Amino acid sequence: xxxxxxxxxxxxxxxxxxxxxxxxxxxxxxxxxxxxxxxxxxxxxxxxxxxxxxxxxxxxxxxxxxxxxxxxxxxxxxxxxxxxxxxxxxxxxxxxxxxxxxxxxxxxxxxxxxxxxxxxxxxxxxxxxxxxxxxxxxxxxxxxxxxxxxxxxxxxxxxxxxxxxxxxxxxxxxxxxxxxxxxxxxxxxxxxxxxxxxxxxxxxxxxxxxxxxxxxxxxxxxxxxxxxxxxxxxxxxxxxxxxxxxxxxxxxxxxxxxxxxxxxxxxxxxxxxxxxxxxxxxxxxxxxxxxxxxxxxxxxxxxxxxxxxxxxxxxxxxxxxxxxxxxxxxxxxxxxxxxxxxxxxxxxxxxxxxxxxxxxxxxxxxxxxxxxxxxxxxxxxxxxxxxxx
Amino acid sequence: xxxxxxxxxxxxxxxxxxxxxxxxxxxxxxxxxxxxxxxxxxxxxxxxxxxxxxxxxxxxxxxxxxxxxxxxxxxxxxxxxxxxxxxxxxxxxxxxxxxxxxxxxxxxxxxxxxxxxxxxxxxxxxxxxxxxxxxxxxxxxxxxxxxxxxxxxxxxxxxxxxxxxxxxxxxxxxxxxxxxxxxxxxxxxxxxxxxxxxxxxxxxxxxxxxxxxxxxxxxxxxxxxxxxxxxxxxxxxxxxxxxxxxxxxxxxxxxxxxxxxxxxxxxxxxxxxxxxxxxxxxxxxxxxxx
Numbered sequence: 001x002x003x004x005x006x007x008x009x010x011x012x013x014x015x016x017x018x019x020x021x022x023x024x025x026x027x028x029x030x031x032x033x034x035x036x037x038x039x040x041x042x043x044x045x046x047x048x049x050x051x052x053x054x055x056x057x058x059x060x061x062x063x064x065x066x067x068x069x070x071x072x073x074x075x076x077x078x079x080x081x082x083x084x085x086x087x088x089x090x091x092x093x094x095x096x097x098x099x100x101x102x103x104x105x106x107x108x109x110x111x112x113x114x115x116x117x118x119x120x121x122x123x124x125x126x127x128x129x130x131x132x133x134x135x136x137x138x139x140x141x142x143x144x145x146x147x148x149x150x151x152x153x154x155x156x157x158x159x160x161x162x163x164x165x166x167x168x169x170x171x172x173x174x175x176x177x178x179x180x181x182x183x184x185x186x187x188x189x190x191x192x193x194x195x196x197x198x199x200x201x202x203x204x205x206x207x208x209x210x211x212x213x214x215x216x217x218x219x220x221x222x223x224x225x226x227x228x229x230x231x232x233x234x235x236x237x238x239x240x241x242x243x244x245x246x247x248x249x250x251x252x253x254x255x256x257x258x259x260x261x262x263x264x265x266x267x268x269x270x271x272x273x274x275x276x277x278x279x280x281x282x283x284x285x286x287x288x289x290x291x292x293x294x295x296x297x298x299x300x301x302x303x304x305x306x307x308x309x310x311x312x313x314x315x316x317x318x319x320x321x322x323x324x325x326x327x328x329x330x331x332x333x334x335x336x337x338x339x340x341x342x343x344x345x346x347x348x349x350x351x352x353x354x355x356x357x358x359x360x361x362x363x364x365x366x367x368x369x370x371x372x373x374x375x376x377x378x379x380x381x382x383x384x385x386x387x388x389x
Numbered sequence: 390x391x392x393x394x395x396x397x398x399x400x401x402x403x404x405x406x407x408x409x410x411x412x413x414x415x416x417x418x419x420x421x422x423x424x425x426x427x428x429x430x431x432x433x434x435x436x437x438x439x440x441x442x443x444x445x446x447x448x449x450x451x452x453x454x455x456x457x458x459x460x461x462x463x464x465x466x467x468x469x470x471x472x473x474x475x476x477x478x479x480x481x482x483x484x485x486x487x488x489x490x491x492x493x494x495x496x497x498x499x500x501x502x503x504x505x506x507x508x509x510x511x512x513x514x515x516x517x518x519x520x521x522x523x524x525x526x527x528x529x530x531x532x533x534x535x536x537x538x539x540x541x542x543x544x545x546x547x548x549x550x551x552x553x554x555x556x557x558x559x560x561x562x563x564x565x566x567x568x569x570x571x572x573x574x575x576x577x578x579x580x581x582x583x584x585x586x587x588x589x590x591x592x593x594x595x596x597x598x599x600x601x602x603x604x605x606x607x608x609x610x611x612x613x614x615x616x617x618x619x620x621x622x623x624x625x626x627x628x629x630x631x632x633x634x635x636x637x638x639x640x641x642x643x644x645x646x647x648x649x650x651x652x653x654x655x656x657x658x659x660x661x662x663x664x665x666x667x668x669x670x671x672x673x674x675x676x677x678x679x
Contacts, residue, residue, distance in 0.1 A: 064634075092633065102570045103600040177417065278453040279408075279423045282445055284574035286632040302598050312600045315570060322590045335453040371578055371630040372441065373420025373500065 037217065037224040038235055040203035045081035047223050052079050057128040059098055060084055061091045086132050090174045094292030094365065095130065095137040099160045103314045111307040123155035125163040129216065132169040132197065135189040136180050136361035140292035142192035146355040147295065165212045170198035173246045177364030179254040179377050185361055187246035198239040205239040254377045256384040258348065258358050264387035265349040273386065277379065278337030280372050287366035288317035293359045318342045344379060390434065392530045396489060398430035400461050406487050407458015410446050412439040418500035425457060435463065435531065437504040440496045440512060442624040444471035444580040449480050461487035466520025469658040470622040471580035473525055476660035480583050490526030495537025499629065506537050513543040513638060514625045525658045543642050550639065563603065566610055568633040571601040575637055576613065578630035581620050588612060614640050619648040619665040622656050
């Protein structure tokens with residue numbers, strides 16, 4: 001295990017454009033520094049209890065309280081360790097909703113005679129902690145930071161980013177639709193994370209990678225054991241094995257070169273490839289809902305009574321016809337072929353051209369959720385092959 | 390399978406069809422396939438994992454499918470009901486589509502599941518299926534299939550919900566609909582959601598708020614339910630497409646039961662039988678104006 005620190009700051013000012021390419025950034029982000037401590041299962045429960053008792057909001061993968069459909073966990077605000085579902089499959093939705101809620105108020109307005117009074121919303125948020133985030137979901141936040149700080153800094157996004165401390169759960173790799181390694185990450189990446197938990201027998205190996213992460217440990221010091229040297233060495237060995245297994249598993253899934261893909265996509269806007277892909281897609285946009293990096297939003301004004309209302313922003317997606325429908329009735333993306341092309345184009349050509357890295361962390365959710373079997377990993381493999389030819 | 394592939398090959402080779410829409414093997418189970426050359430006909434498959442309602446691709450507002458030419462679509466009995474719906478509602482004319490019926494012994498809940506049908510894996514919609522051999526077809530392929538295992542899970546759940554107090558039911562649906570992200574995957578997956586402009590996309594005026602707060606979510610799902618009453622074929626594609634797991638089939642099945650009770654109507658694959666939403670009878674029940 002390397003001990004190189006990973007202290008990539010959240011981009012604050014301008015001048016963050018054209019950051020390092022994804023591959024390089026992702027590779028470095030897998031290293032974890034800081035003392036390797038142990039958190040037993042029992043102490044994890046106590047940690048949850050202490051955080052909740054202290055009044056800090058806590059997000060973790062947890063099951064739906066009322067038994068619904070499906071058996072996977074979602075990231076939720078939890079109030080007891082009993083709700084934790086670390087062992088469940090990948091949460092159905094990504095973490096993005098805790099930073100870009102699916103619907104949020106930008107401001108409220110009240111009409112006073114001929115004037116309109118604007119009521120601002122707070123842009124500072126109380127602290128929140130995420131325990132057990134998947135590395136692909138956490139890394140996505142830092143990728144999206146770039147567009148959220150592009151010319152205009154999104155106060156609501158960064159307000160929540162600054163207020164949040166994230167501990168990843170080193171990922172066992174969900175299934176063959178995972179391809180994080182192919183887009184420069186790894187199942188044990190700590191990009192944008194403040195620390196990471198790696199499952200070891202009886203508990204978790206705990207590592208920190210930022211001051212925020214260290215502060216969280218410091219605040220609950222009694223729960224984290226360093227143990228004797230022998231036990232620590234054994235834990236490190238178990239954790240290293242766990243990670244190596246996960247890396248080997250995901251590496252088998254997809255072999256592509258994102259630079260080559262970027263060039264091909266940029267040069268083949270009118271290729272027949274897109275018309276062969278579009279028909280299957282029914283435009284349901286479930287892919288964009290579950291995607292950790294899709295961040296487009298729509299802005300609407302909604303009256304909430306006579307003379308007052310709210311301006312909200314809501315998740316939106318390029319997979320629908322209305323996304324690009326002009327007031328004239330003309331639609332530059334008039335069919336699903338062009339909409340699906342847009343999705344691939346934005347993630348693998350436009351975003352890397354603008355910000356130096358792909359807008360995808362390889363979580364595979366889009367492939368899992370697609371009711372029609374559209375498969376991004378397969379699409380990327382096809383493009384890679386076309387690009388090589 | 391050979392019968393299906395040979396037929397598809399012939400339809401494409403003779404120029405009768407521009408595209409055969411059926412199922413193929415994907416990396417996550419069966420998935421829709423668009424076969425445009427006779428050589429690709431061997432990609433076609435049919436088994437219990439072929440859950441998708443391919444009638445959705447006959448929606449006239451899908452230019453990317455239209456561009457492929459006259460479609461020959463493989464339909465299970467339940468899919469044929471959706472085709473009948475499109476014919477009934479003048480979204481399609483019978484001569485513009487070739488229907489290849491497959492005899493069906495039931496499907497599993499999701500295309501990633503193994504093809505083995507058990508009480509635990511069979512799709513809830515197969516319960517009480519009356520179209521295991523589709524009638525609305527130009528060609529019928531496949532051998533007669535055994536009856537699928539019986540699962541009345543959906544009706545049991547509806548009975549449970551009906552037994553709750555209105556407050557408890559409200560709480561249940563509030564919990565479910567709070568999850569909705571308003572991606573409208575349910576609408577896109579629905580073969581009968583074919584409006585030129587969906588009411589939730591209209592902004593002048595904005596009838597339904599697009600925000601995913603409870604008010605907007607209830608407005609959307611209630612409107613959609615009303616609009617599908619007596620039209621929904623119960624294929625369950627909306628529920629399968631929902632990325633947050635809202636049990637939409639409970640709403641749709643309940644509506645089927647209500648429509649049956651009020652209008653003695655069950656969705657049929659006969660396009661000549663009018664649906665209650667498009668028909669008027671002098672003896673329609675009208676207690677609501679008493």
